[in-house]
Amino acid sequence: MGLNRHHFFWLTLLGITLMLSSFSFQLYKAFDARWIIRFPKKYELPTEKWISAFLDWLVDSANFYFFTFRDITRAIASLIEWPYQFLRNLLIEGFQSGLGDQAVQYAPSLSWVAVITVVVAISYYASDWRLGTLTCACFAYLAVFGQWQSAMVTLASVLIAVPIGALGGLFLGIIAYKSRIVENCLRPILDLMQTVPVFAYLVPVLILFGFGPVAALVATVIYAMPPMVRVTIVALKTVPEEIKEAGKMVGCTDRQMMWKVLVPSASSSLMVGVNQVIMLTLNMVIIASMIGAGGLGFDVLASLRRLDIGGGIEAGLAIVVMAIALDRISQAFSVRTIKEPYNGNYIQRHPWISTSFAVIVGTLILGIFIPSVQAYPKEFTITTGPFWSDAMEYINVNFFDAFEAIKVFFLQSLLLPVKKFFVGIPWAWGIMATGLFAWKLAGWRMGIIAFLLMSFIAASGLWSKAMVTIYLCGVSVFIATIIGIPLGIWAAERQGAGRVILGLMDTLQTLPSFVYLIPVVMLFRVGDFSAMIAVVLYALAPAVRYAAFGLKEVPEHLVEAARMAGCTPIQLLLRVKLPLATPQLLLGLNQTIMLALSMLVITALVGTRDLGQEVYIALTKANAGQGIVAGFCVAFIAIIADRVVNASADKQKKRLGL
Amino acid sequence: MTVNVLLDCKNIWKLYGAKANSILDTHVNPDINTLKAEGIIGAVRAVNVQIMQGEIFVIMGLSGSGKSTLVRCLSRLVEPTTGSIKFDGVDLLKATDSELIEIRRKKMGMVFQQFALLPHLTTIENVAFPLDVQGVKKDVREARALDVIELVGLKGRENYYPRQLSGGQQQRVGIARSLVVEPDLWFLDEPFSALDPLIRREMQDEFIRLQNLLKKTIVFITHDFDEAIRLADRIAVMKDGEIEQIADPEQLVLNPATDYVAEFTRHVSRAKVIKAATIMSPIKKDHFGGEVAHDATIEEIADQVEGSKLPHKVMRDGQVIGQIDSSAVVNILVGRD
Numbered sequence: 001m002g003l004n005r006h007h008f009f010w011l012t013l014l015g016i017t018l019m020l021s022s023f024s025f026q027l028y029k030a031f032d033a034r035w036i037i038r039f040p041k042k043y044e045l046p047t048e049k050w051i052s053a054f055l056d057w058l059v060d061s062a063n064f065y066f067f068t069f070r071d072i073t074r075a076i077a078s079l080i081e082w083p084y085q086f087l088r089n090l091l092i093e094g095f096q097s098g099l100g101d102q103a104v105q106y107a108p109s110l111s112w113v114a115v116i117t118v119v120v121a122i123s124y125y126a127s128d129w130r131l132g133t134l135t136c137a138c139f140a141y142l143a144v145f146g147q148w149q150s151a152m153v154t155l156a157s158v159l160i161a162v163p164i165g166a167l168g169g170l171f172l173g174i175i176a177y178k179s180r181i182v183e184n185c186l187r188p189i190l191d192l193m194q195t196v197p198v199f200a201y202l203v204p205v206l207i208l209f210g211f212g213p214v215a216a217l218v219a220t221v222i223y224a225m226p227p228m229v230r231v232t233i234v235a236l237k238t239v240p241e242e243i244k245e246a247g248k249m250v251g252c253t254d255r256q257m258m259w260k261v262l263v264p265s266a267s268s269s270l271m272v273g274v275n276q277v278i279m280l281t282l283n284m285v286i287i288a289s290m291i292g293a294g295g296l297g298f299d300v301l302a303s304l305r306r307l308d309i310g311g312g313i314e315a316g317l318a319i320v321v322m323a324i325a326l327d328r329i330s331q332a333f334s335v336r337t338i339k340e341p342y343n344g345n346y347i348q349r350h351p352w353i354s355t356s357f358a359v360i361v362g363t364l365i366l367g368i369f370i371p372s373v374q375a376y377p378k379e380f381t382i383t384t385g386p387f388w389s390d391a392m393e394y395i396n397v398n399f400f401d402a403f404e405a406i407k408v409f410f411l412q413s414l415l416l417p418v419k420k421f422f423v424g425i426p427w428a429w430g431i432m433a434t435g436l437f438a439w440k441l442a443g444w445r446m447g448i449i450a451f452l453l454m455s456f457i458a459a460s461g462l463w464s465k466a467m468v469t470i471y472l473c474g475v476s477v478f479i480a481t482i483i484g485i486p487l488g489i490w491a492a493e494r495q496g497a498g499r500v501i502l503g504l505m506d507t508l509q510t511l512p513s514f515v516y517l518i519p520v521v522m523l524f525r526v527g528d529f530s531a532m533i534a535v536v537l538y539a540l541a542p543a544v545r546y547a548a549f550g551l552k553e554v555p556e557h558l559v560e561a562a563r564m565a566g567c568t569p570i571q572l573l574l575r576v577k578l579p580l581a582t583p584q585l586l587l588g589l590n591q592t593i594m595l596a597l598s599m600l601v602i603t604a605l606v607g608t609r610d611l612g613q614e615v616y617i618a619l620t621k622a623n624a625g626q627g628i629v630a631g632f633c634v635a636f637i638a639i640i641a642d643r644v645v646n647a648s649a650d651k652q653k654k655r656l657g658l
Numbered sequence: 659m660t661v662n663v664l665l666d667c668k669n670i671w672k673l674y675g676a677k678a679n680s681i682l683d684t685h686v687n688p689d690i691n692t693l694k695a696e697g698i699i700g701a702v703r704a705v706n707v708q709i710m711q712g713e714i715f716v717i718m719g720l721s722g723s724g725k726s727t728l729v730r731c732l733s734r735l736v737e738p739t740t741g742s743i744k745f746d747g748v749d750l751l752k753a754t755d756s757e758l759i760e761i762r763r764k765k766m767g768m769v770f771q772q773f774a775l776l777p778h779l780t781t782i783e784n785v786a787f788p789l790d791v792q793g794v795k796k797d798v799r800e801a802r803a804l805d806v807i808e809l810v811g812l813k814g815r816e817n818y819y820p821r822q823l824s825g826g827q828q829q830r831v832g833i834a835r836s837l838v839v840e841p842d843l844w845f846l847d848e849p850f851s852a853l854d855p856l857i858r859r860e861m862q863d864e865f866i867r868l869q870n871l872l873k874k875t876i877v878f879i880t881h882d883f884d885e886a887i888r889l890a891d892r893i894a895v896m897k898d899g900e901i902e903q904i905a906d907p908e909q910l911v912l913n914p915a916t917d918y919v920a921e922f923t924r925h926v927s928r929a930k931v932i933k934a935a936t937i938m939s940p941i942k943k944d945h946f947g948g949e950v951a952h953d954a955t956i957e958e959i960a961d962q963v964e965g966s967k968l969p970h971k972v973m974r975d976g977q978v979i980g981q982i983d984s985s986a987v988v989n990i991l992v993g994r995d
Binding site for chain 1: 778
C-alpha cells in the first residue's frame with residue numbers, strides 16, 4: 001500500500017504543525033513578532049464584560065412592564081422552596097410552628113425505620129426481594145455509618161430535582177416531537193447545555209437566585225434535564241408506526257393519542273431517561289453544594305478542603321451507596337413486568353402501601369417512647385473515617401517512592417512532551433489546522449464552523465488555556481482508549497469476564513464524578529497527572545462498553561463465514577470483527593471525549609492550568625462573564641470533537657453498508 | 659338484486675417527492691417514467707375502485723406495489739395527493755378532523771400486520787380501547803369487549819398482556835379490537851403475513867368463520883395469491899402503484915388482463931378457482947348421477963363427479979342449468995385445455 005492523497009494530506013498537516021510548534025518561539029524572536037505566540041490584547045473580544053453587564057442589567061433593572069425579572073426569579077424560587085421545605089420537614093426537621101425558642105413541634109419527621117420500609121416497599125413493587133434487600137442494605141448503611149442526617153438532606157433535594165427534571169424534560173420533548181421548528185431550535189440549546197461545564201452556569205444561577213438550596217436545585221435541574229428531553233423525543237419517534245395508525249383508526253383525538261397511546265407505549269424508554277435524570281442529579285450533589293445545597297455533597301467538599309481524608313471518603317461512599325440504590329430502583333422500573341393484581345379489600349390489594357402506612361404510624365407513636373426508633377442511636381454508629389485515614393497514611397508512608405516514580409515517568413515520557421507540542425502551536429495556525437482537520441473529516445461546513453469556533457477561543461484570550469485542555473483531554477482519552485478497548489474485547493469474547501467487567505463499568509458510571517478525585521488526590525497529590533488519572537477513570541466506561549457492544553453486534557453469519565474460511569481467532573478479531581466494529585468504537589471514542597471534557601473541568605480543583613481552572617476561578621470570584629466565556633470555549637471544543645467523530649462514524653457505517 | 663357501493667374511490671393518486679403536488683397540474687396521467695424523471699415516487703397511480711356492501715375485496719400485490727399505501731389512502735391515514743373517496747355517501751377527503759375521528763370511531767375498523775397492540779394494556783383493555791377512547795363507561799365497554807373476545811376464541815386470556823400471547827393469539831386480539839365498535843367497513847392490512855404458515859391457514863379458516871357470522875364489508879390486503887383466491891369475492895392486482903386488473907378469482911385465472919397477472923395465475927391450481935357453471939355443457943341426457951351447485955369449485959365436486967359414470971346436474975336457484983361429466987373435471991384436474 002503506497003502513499004495516497006489522504007496520507008499525504010495528514011502527513012503534511014502534522015508536519016507543518018510539528019514544525020511550527022517546535023519553532024514558534026524562535027519565529028517570534030526572529031521576526032520580533034509577539035503576535036505569533038499570543039493573540040494581540042487590543043483585539044480581544046470583550047464578551048466577558050458584555051455578559052456580566054447583561055446579567056447586572058437583568059437583575060437590577062430588567063422590567064417587563066408589569067413585573068421585573070427579579071419577580072420572575074423570586075416566583076420560581078418560592079415554587080421550588082415550598083415543596084423542598086415540606087420534604088425537609090418530612091425527612092429531617094419535623095413539622096413545627098413558631099420560631100426559635102418558641103417553636104412547638106407538632107409532628108416529628110419520618111423515623112429512619114419508616115424511610116427504610118418505604119424504600120424497600122418501592123423496590124419490591126418495582127422488582128423483587130433481591131432489589132428490596134439491596135436497597136435496604138444501602139439505606140441501613142447510611143444509618144449505621146452516621147450519614148443519615150446529611151443523606152436525608154440530599155434525598156430531599158433529589159426528590160425535588162428529579163420530578164422537575166423528568167416532567168420538564170418530558171413536556172419539552174413532547175413539544176419538540178409535535179413541532180419540527182421547536183425541535184430544531186431546541187437541539188443546539190441542548191447541545192450547549194450538555195457541553196457547557198456546570199461550573200460555568202453556577203455563577204449566573206447564583207446571581208439570579210442567591211446562595212442556598214434553591215439555587216442549587218435550579219442548577220441541578222438545568223444540568224439533569226437535557227437527556228430527558230432527548231430520550232423523550234427519540235422514545236416518541238420510535239413508537240412503531242402501526243401503533244400510531246391503530247390509535248388514529250380507533251379515533252383518538254390528539255390528546256388521547258399522546259397520553260393513551262404514545263406515552264404509555266414509550267414508557268420503558270422514558271424510564272431510561274428518568275434514570276439518567278436521577279444519575280445526573282446525584283452527580284451534581286457535590287458541585288451543587290458549592291452554591292448552598294448542603295447534605296452529603298457539602299460534607300465531601302468540606303472534608304476535601306480540610307484535607308480530612310477519612311471524612312471525605314465516608315461521605316463520598318454514602319453518595320455512592322445512595323446512587324446505587326436509586327439507580328437500581330429506577331432501572332427496575334424501566335424493565336418492570338406487571339404482576340398479577342392482588343384480590344380482596346383495599347388493604348389486601350395494596351399490601352405495600354398498607355404496610356408502609358402502618359410502619360409510619362407505628363414508628364411515629366413508638367418513637368415518642370423509644371427515641372431509637374425515631375432516630376438511629378448515635379452510640380451504635382460506626383465511623384470508618386480513621387480507618388481510611390490510616391490506610392491512606394500507610395500507603396503514603398510505604399509506597400510514596402513507587403507512586404512518585406510512576407508519576408514522574410508518565411509526566412516526563414508522555415504528558416510534558418504532548419503539552420509542549422500543543423501549547424507551542426501558534427494560534428493562527430492552530431485555527432487553520434482545526435478548520436482543515438474538521439473539513440477533511442466532516443465536510444466543508446463543519447470546517448468553517450470549527451474555524452469560527454476556534455477563532456472565538458483565540459479572540460477571547462484563552463488560546464493557551466484551551467490548548468492545555470486539549471492536551472489533557474487528548475492524553476486522557478488516549479490512555480482510556482488503549483485500556484478500554486482491550487477490556488471491551490475481552491468482555492465481548494469471554495462471557496464470564498464480560499459480566500464482571502461490564503458490571504464494574506456500570507458501577508463506575510454510577511459514581512458521581514467528584515468521588516474519583518478523592519483517592520487520586522490522596523495518592524498523587526495535585527497536578528496534571530492526578531487530573532489525568534481521575535479523567536481516565538471517569539471516561540473509561542464508554543470505551544469499554546461500546547467496544548464490547550460493537551464486537552457482539554458483528555453479524556453471526558460473517559463470523560461463521562470467516563471461521564469456515566480458516567481464520568485463526570486472532571485473524572478473526574483483527575480482520576473481521578474489529579473492522580466491522582469501527583463505527584461503534586468511534587461512537588465510544590466520542591462518548592469518552594465528552595466525559596473527559598466534563599471531568600476535566602472538575603479536576604480544576606486539583607490544580608490544572610486549563611479552561612476548567614478559568615471557569616473555577618470565575619466561580620470563586622463570582623465573575624459570571626469570565627465563567628461563561630470559558631465555559632463556552634469548553635463547549636466549543638466538545639462540539640467540534642463530537643461532530644467530527646460522529647461524521648467519521650457515519651462515514652464508516654456507510655462504507656461498511658451498515 | 660342491487661348492491662350498494664359502500665366505498666367509491668375515483669382517480670386516486672399518492673405521489674412522494676419535491677414536485678409531488680404540482681406534477682398533476684402539468685401532466686395528464688403521467689406514466690412511471692415521467693414521474694421517475696421528475697424525481698417523484700408514484701406510490702398509488704390513477705386508482706379507481708368500488709367496494710360493494712358485504713363483499714370481501716382483496717388487494718393483492720408484491721411488496722412495493724403500493725397496496726399498503728392505497729389502503730391507507732382509503733382510510734385517510736395517508737392523505738392522497740388527489741382523487742375522491744366517497745364512503746357511504748360522505749366525501750371522506752373533505753371531512754374535517756373531528757368528522758374523521760367520528761367516522762373512524764363508529765364506522766371503520768382496521769387490523770395491522772404487526773398487530774399494533776398497546777403493550778401496557780391487557781387483552782380486555784386492548785379490545786375495549788376503542789370504546790374507552792369514545793368515553794364509554796368501564797363496565798359497559800368491558801362487557802362488550804368480553805363478548806368479542808369470546809367470539810374470536812380468546813376466552814380465559816382477558817388478563818394476559820400482549821407479550822404473554824403467541825402471534826396468532828395477538829392477532830386475534832387485534833381482530834377483536836377492530837370489531838368491538840361493529841364497524842361498517844373493515845380493513846385488514848396483511849393480517850396473517852407475520853404468522854407461521856400453519857397458523858396462517860388456521861387464522862384464514864377463523865376469518866371465514868367470522869365473516870359468515872358477521873357479513874362485513876372487507877378490504878383485505880395480502881401479498882399471498884393463494885390467500886387472495888381463498889378469501890376473495892373480488893381481487894385487485896396491483897403493480898407499481900397501478901391496478902392491473904380487478905376481477906373475481908375465476909376470471910383472473912381464466913382471463914388474465916396482462917402478462918403480469920398471467921404470471922401470477924400460471925401456477926395456481928385451477929381446480930381451486932374454476933366453478934361448475936364455467937365448464938358445464940348443455941343438457942343431453944336424462945340420467946344423472948347427482949347434482950352440484952353452479953358456484954362450487956371443481957376441487958369441491960371432483961370426487962363426487964368422478965366417482966360416477968353418469969354426468970351430474972348443475973343447479974342454480976333450484977333450476978337445472980347444465981350438466982357436467984367426469985372427463986370435464988379430469989381435464990381441469992390434470993390441466994388439459
